Amino acid sequence: MRKTYITTSSLIDEFKQTLLQGNSYVMGTSVRNFDFTFNEAILDQNALEVTCFNMLQTLQFDKIAAVLKFPKTIQSLIALIKELDCYGISLSALPQKTPLQQEIALALESIRPLIPAPQLKRSVQYQAVAAGLSYHHTFFLKRHDVPFIIQHTSKPSSIRFKVALNIRSEIEAVAQDLLTHKITDAVIAVPNLTARKPLIESVFARYDLNLVLQDRTTTMVKSQYLSIINVAQKRSISAIITLIEANPLGLRYIDDLVYYIRHFEIDNTTILEPFYYAHEIQGYEEIYRVRERIADDVAVLQAFLENLLSLSYQDVIAFAYDTLYENSTNDLSKIKAFLESNYHLYAESTHEFFLAHFDTIGTDIKSNGTIRVVDIKNLPLTPPDHLYVLDLSAKNFPAIPSRTGILDESYVGAIAGFPSLDVRTQHDLDNQARIFNHATHLTLSYNAATYEGKSHEVSYPVAQFCDENNISLSSWNLIQVHDREISTRHLDPKIASQVYLRDGAIVGSISSFQMYLQDPYNFFIERALGLREPEKFTFDARIIGTINHALMEATHNITNQDPWTNIAAVFPKDSNRIAMIKRRNDALMELNIPLILESIANTDFQVHALEERFSTHDLFEAVHLRGIIDRIDMNDSHLLVVDYKSSALSLSQPAVKAGEQLQLLTYAMIAERRYNKPVLGVFYFGFRNRNINTNYAKYSFAQGIVVDDSDYEVLWMKDKKYSGWMFDRPGDHFDTDTFYGGLRMTKAGMSLWKREFDMNKVRPLLTSIYKDLSTNILNGILDKDAIIINSDPTLDLRKEDEDK
Structure with missing residues (x-):
């Protein structure tokens, strides 16, 4: 007589090894799961699902027609028939009080002939391993008097109850615990193992414990x-x-x-x-x-x-x-x-079935090592010496599967003779409670929070078990690197001179020297090594800036070419996104260009240069500056320097003295040297229109409702003013104070709201800052905090009262 042992799929190999070790695996003996044992006629589950689907598509349904197109629905119908067979319940017990129940019954009756009931063979002697079997499988086996093998249990000789900050800390603590106690044979049980495999692999790899869990x-x-x-x-x-x-x-x-x-x-x-x-x-x-x-x-x-x-x-x-x-x-x-x-x-x-079936192609790798990682529902048959059960939050343990869809609990509860939810749930609870008596040394653990800080409650059965055994909760002793040696990046001065100097000077734009202050290491990567992270050419703020600068050139008759012509050659011609941006930018520049032209017309200055290129190596010691000045205006006695920006900017004394705003003032020094004329002022002009916050009305107890009668165009003009510094009195160079910030029209003529700035203070300050920058660079300083700029924070760059 043949003999067949029935167990879950996850325990088949281990049970075979147990039989071999006990010399119980003889000819005619097989170890199978339940379906393979009793449903050999329908082993091709994929074919069964597709056949059932095709059959149901030939019938007319109203309530369930849509859900019948999904593989999960077909799978749940097949599973219910198999479950009813295990309980010995016929389809005549199905509820049919509502149209929905009637259609479900029709669907089940239609596919019933395709699914033969499980059969026991008289020529086979059966024995079953209860561990992990579902309630309906257990019910069927007991109904047919199939004997169960006594399960191995092991009352723990030691129990630990641990908590970690988050799941990563918890897994890392287990890895450290294995190494600290030199444990080489252990089982780690985790809820929802499939989702945790990448994390477990990556954490254990840090400790040279290379667990391969996925193909x-x-x-x-x-x-x-x-x-x-x-x-x-x-x-x-x-x-x-x-x-x-x-x-x-x-x-x-x-x-x-x-x-x-x-x-x-x-x-x-x-x-x-x-x-x-x-x-x-x-x-x-x-x-x-x-x-x-x-x-x-x-x-x-x-x-x-x-x-x-x-x-x-x-x-x-x-x-x-x-x-x-x-x-x-x-x-x-x-x-x-x-x-x-x-x-x-x-x-x-049946494409959806193809996708569902293709997804079942296995990517798991069975662990043959001494450290095994298993799902909490698939504990090994033989109790291990060391069992770590992790992530035991109230959400994860116990995890009772719920019925959803058209065959939910309310539906199966209406089937005559169907076991109650309480009975089935208790069976699942008993199965999962194996963790408490399935190891010699048991460690129960949970993590207190998600990575985002949302708290986790510990599982009640776990807390209760530990309380009954007088086990107190303690934190994992996770060893972390707290006293990490602080390393300061530094370049040898000899090497720094070799990689930075070109013909005795550091070559770069003004913005690159400002970048050195913000990120000296990146300055080294780009300027010394000539490496730069590749930037994808895309329609972004840089392109808009290039277009608007080109529009200003065209406005002043430097070029007649439409800057959008080249853009059309390197961007999609029919892009709705670019067309929208173009419309908005055109509308913006239709406001800016007349304002700029009018601002120039209300002075005695003329635009002398646009996009003025410069390359100077003797303005500052050991520094060779290259770049472009957007606009230089000139009259008989002075210069004005203008830098166009996408957004409005303003100069501040602290930023200048810290070396963070060198550009505009360096332009001034270059321009006055090139044209041998003093600079009257330096200004930013922002193209973008900022939002103007206004209230239509406000309320006060004294005045009641007060309507705001502000002139929005005046507010806009005030916000669009050039922003910068003046180095001399405006005299009669400006006809109005409408366009340039800092100007003030009085009865006596044009004046300034505050004292003008002193170019005689600016020049030595910038000379000192560039010298400090070049010194830091050539000394190999690559740490931002180690950069030293020797400027007097109390220095006032405005002219003294007596100089007025």
Whole structure:
């Protein structure tokens, strides 16, 4: 007589080893799960689900027609029939009081002939292992007098109750505990193990405990395969981008290709057209180089898409595998086995079943090491010496599965003879309570909060068990690096001189020296090593700034070319986003340009230079400055320096003395030296319109409702004024105080609200700051906090009263 042992799928291998060790595994003996033992006629679950689906689609339903299209609904109908068989309940016991219940009964009765009831064979002797079996499986076995093997239990000789800050700290504490106590044989049980595997692997790898819990190769090829299927089904640009990123085609420049598609807003209707969108335009060479780099990849992608999109559904399934086979060196055996067994099942109408079944291709790796990680519901058969049970919050333990959908608890509760929820729940609780008597040394642990700080409550059964055994809660003694040696980045001065100096000077723009103050290490990376993080060419604030500066050149008749012409050659022509930005920017500049022209017309200055390039090596010691001054106005006696900005800025004395605002004042020194004229003032002009906060009305007890009669145009003009410093009295150079900040029109003529600034104080200050900057750079200082700028914080850069 044959003998069959019945257990859960997770315990089959371990139980076989137990039988072999006890010399109980003889010819005719098998270890199987419940379905394999009693439902051999329906082992092909995938085929059963598709067959049931196809049958139900031939019937007319009103209430449940929509949900019957989902694989989970079909799976739940099949599972309910199998469960009823275990309880010995026929379909005549189904409730049929409501239209919904009547349609559910019709669906179950329709697929009933496809699902034979479980049968015991007289020629087989059965024994069962109760651990982990569901209630209905246990009920069936007891109903047929199948004997149960006495389960191994082990009352813990030591119990610990631990808490950690969060789940990562908890896992790390276990790794440290294993190493500290030199434990080499242990079981770690975690709720919802699938979601925790990446975290557990990464934490243990830090301690050279390399637990391999996932078959990452299979995970990767599954995602590549599905990316092909999704393109054929969805035919959307997002699906194509996902395909490129998964890279089943072996493309070389996938990042550039995705960037190019997104940059030119290529969609599924234009993806097969030539990619000749970027042209070789001066100033925008990078996007053209991207086009050249991806040319071969584009040809491969387009040829692939032309083939793929012309195929039938089943041909797509085969074509996707062939594509992987040709382009991948990874193991495709699991996908091949799945397709060989199930290929004939799928058509366009059963695509959702294909996805659901494909997802079941296993990516788990069974741990053969001495440290095993298991799900809390799948404890090993034999109690281990050391058992760590983690993440025991009230949410995770006990975890009782709930019925949802059309076959929820209210429905099964109406089935005559169906076991009550209390009975079934108690069975699940007893199964999960195995953690309390299944190890010699037991550690129960939970984490107090999420990463965001949301608190966790400890599981009540765990807290109660520890209280009954007089086990107090204690924190994990997690060893962390608190006294980390503070390392200061520093470059040897000799090396600093070699990498920074060019012909005896540090070459750079004014903004680069300001960058050194903010991030000296990044200054070293960019200026010394010549490395820079690549910036994707996109339509952002930099492009808008370039356009607006070009518009100002065109306004002053420096050039007649429309700056949007070049933009059209390197950006999508029909982009709604860019068209919207252009409309808004055009409206903005239609306000700014007349205001700027009027501001110039109300002075005796004329625009002398726009986009004035400079390269000076002798203004400051060991510093060679290069850059562009946006605008220089000139009259017979003075200069005005203007810097255009996207947003309004203002000069402040503390920022200047700290070396944080060098640009505008350095421009002034360069301009006065170049044109041999004193600078009357330096100003910023912001293109962007800031919001003006006003109230239509306000209320006071004394006056009641007071309507605000402010002139909004006056408020706007006040906000749009040039912002900067004056170095001399305005005299009769300005006709109005409307445009330049700091001016004040009085009866005696134009004056200033405050004392003017003193260029004779600014020059030595900037000379000192640039000298300090070059000294710090050449001394190899790469730590922001180590930079020393020797400026007097009490220095007032305005002229003294007696100088007026």
